[in-house]
Amino acid sequence: MKPIITIIFLFILELLSAQGTLPDTLELTALQELASEQALSVWNAEREAELATLDLDILKANLLPxxxxxxxxxxxxxxxxxxxxxxxxxxxxxxxxxxxxxxxxxxxxxAATGxxxxxxxxxxxxxxxxxxxxxxxxxxxxxxxxxxxxAFNSLKWRKRVLPALQKETAAQLSTARANAVSDVTTLFFNLLFAQQNREIALDNQEASQRLYDIAGERYELGKINRGDLVQIELELTAAGQNVLRAERSLVAATVSIYNFLGYVYNGGSLAAARPPIPPVISTDRASLIKEMLVARPEFITATRQKLEAQRELERSKRDFGPQxxxxxxxxxxxxxxxxxxxxxxxxxxxxxxxxxxxPILDWGERKAVVRQAETQLQYAERINERNLLSLTARADLLLQQYNELSEELQLTRRISELAEERFGISRESYLLGSIPLTELTLAQQNRDQLARTYLSTLGAYWEVWAELQALTP
CATH class of the missing domain: 2.20.50 (Outer Surface Protein A; domain 2)
Structure with missing residues (x-):
């Protein structure tokens, strides 16, 4: 019995793993396109959009003989x-x-009269x-x-509310796709950061091993003291520890991407190709706000909620009035x-x-119900103003960050190149005995930190770019 259960279990795992696979080396744009179709939030938005379309189809059928x-x-x-x-x-x-x-x-x-x-x-x-x-x-x-x-005419209100609901769910689907692109961009750069940290750790381990071998020879010749040799051995050991930590981070970032896409993780780690600078997008504030008012689901939702509040207000008045x-x-x-x-x-x-x-006597029930509906209508009108304020502030912040990161990215790239050149010079100088070990270590740490800073800036630039795209999906 146990072998049969094992075979069935392995078959299920094989079936699940065949449902989705990723290439060994990920490209950001390909991953973004995949996320816009496979993310769970997108599936949920697709379901809601389909249900809204079917509701409208049902309404159209109800209007036919x-x-x-x-x-x-x-x-x-x-x-x-x-x-x-x-x-x-x-x-x-x-x-x-x-x-x-x-x-x-x-x-x-x-429909006109109910x-x-x-x-x-x-x-x-x-x-x-x-x-x-x-x-x-x-x-x-x-x-x-x-x-x-x-009497209350429900059919008339369905003709008004359901098209708004369909438009709302379509906008929510577009926004869900854009948000999935934004989220997977963050996951991609988490993977890229982990990959860079592993590469830096491996390079440092290899460089520390070479320095340790050279230092051992120089120590035997009496050119360096025991303290310098111990310091290099300490850095070699720390480099090995950093490699292990980087490997764990890389696997964790890989698993996060698999989980986000709904794929079965079968072990190992992914590799990420460093993306270029994202395409330039318009930073005209007026155009962005105008597109946002049309495309963002929050405003369409507020319109739909206002219609529903007006519907409930009319329902409360007519249900408690003469019929x-x-x-x-x-x-x-x-x-x-x-x-x-x-x-x-x-x-x-x-x-x-x-x-x-x-109705002759209702002890204030009609008045209370009408007041409830009026309160909902007031809220629907006010929430639209708050959505506009919030999203406009978000757009202003993202535009500012986009412009600043565009300039910062050029600077950090140049700084990283100079730090790499400085480290190469320092390493050669140390091998010639021209500088102490502390100066070489400082140059190495500076190079590693600036390389991480450049990639972090590139990731932030891509993430802001994706968030701006999500404002006008």
Whole structure:
């Protein structure tokens, strides 16, 4: 039994691992494109967008004519029923009947008024088998209307709210894709930072090993003291420790990317190709704000919430106010023991019914419900202003950071190049005995730190770039 379970478990793992794989070396743009499709937040936004579209499709279907057929064939009953006799006693009489019916109805909703037009035809047959009798009752044609008056019209509001909801979920999907790109950009640079730290650690370990070998020879010749040799050995040991730490960080960054994309991690670590400077984007504030007002889901959500608040306000007023319900129809009807007269010689039918419902005393319930709806409407109007304020401030900050990082990136690149050149000169000078070990160590630390600073600046530049893109998805 255990081998079978093991085989099944391995098969499931193999199936899961086949669902998604990543190349050994990641390109940022390819990873961003993948994240915009595979991120869990994107899947959730796609589901919401699809549901909103289906809700709108359902509404469109509700506005079209409907045709329904209903039947009750047979409706047979054979039993005994109690019958009260003239003297007050009870007698049980045998009853065997069948009461079948069929009806065909066409309906059309009236969105503007909330009413419904209908056109129907039905036929009913009653059979009394005990007395050998039958009778037909039929309505060859009946046309009418059911019309609420002063009532809440839910269909009218669905026509207003559902398109706004579809637009909102579409904007949320675009924003989810842009946010996924922004998030995976951060994860990519976490991987790139870990990769750089490992490369620096390996380079330092190799350089420390060479220096230690040379220092050992110089110590034997009496050119350096024991303290310098111990210091170099200490740096060699620390370099080995840094390699182990960098490996752990690299694996952790790799796992984070796999988890974000929903892929199964099968061990090892990914490599990241250093990306170029991102494409230049427009930094015109007015254009950015204008696009943001159109594209950001927060503003569309506020519009939808305002519509819903207006809907609930109207609902509360109408549900607690006077209501009338009109039902009217004209048609042809006939009852006869034979079927043919029902359709050959039907009689006219007119039906008119007006129901009135006027609330008299509700102990302030209507007032409280209306006040609730008014409060929600006020909130919906105010939250839109707050969203505009918040996102405008965010846009201003990102634009400032984008412009500053653009200049800083050029400076940090040049500084990193100079630090690398300085370290090379210091290393050669130390090997020639021109400078002490402390100066070489300082040059190495400065080079490593500035290399990290450049990559950090490049990562920040890319992240700000991605966040600006997310403001206008």
């Amino acid at each position: 409907r045709l329904d057929l209903s039947a009750n064939i047979p409706d047979y009953f054979s039993s005994f029923r109690e019958t009260t006799q003239p003297d007050g006693t009870i007698a049980f009489q045998p009853v065997t009947i069948n009461n079948s019916s069929v009806q065909l109805t066409a309906r059309q909703q009236i 009413g419904q037009l209908f056109l129907s035809s039905n036929l009913q047959r009653f059979d009394d088998f005990e007395n050998d009798r039958q009778n037909y009752n039929g309505v060859p044609l009946r046309f009418g209307i059911n019309q609420p008056i002063l 009338l319900s009109l039902q009217a129809s004209i048609g042809l009807v006939r009852s006869d023991p034979e079927l043919s007269p029902i359709y050959a010689d039907p009689q006219n039918e007119q039906i008119v019914s007006l129901q009135v419902n006027v």
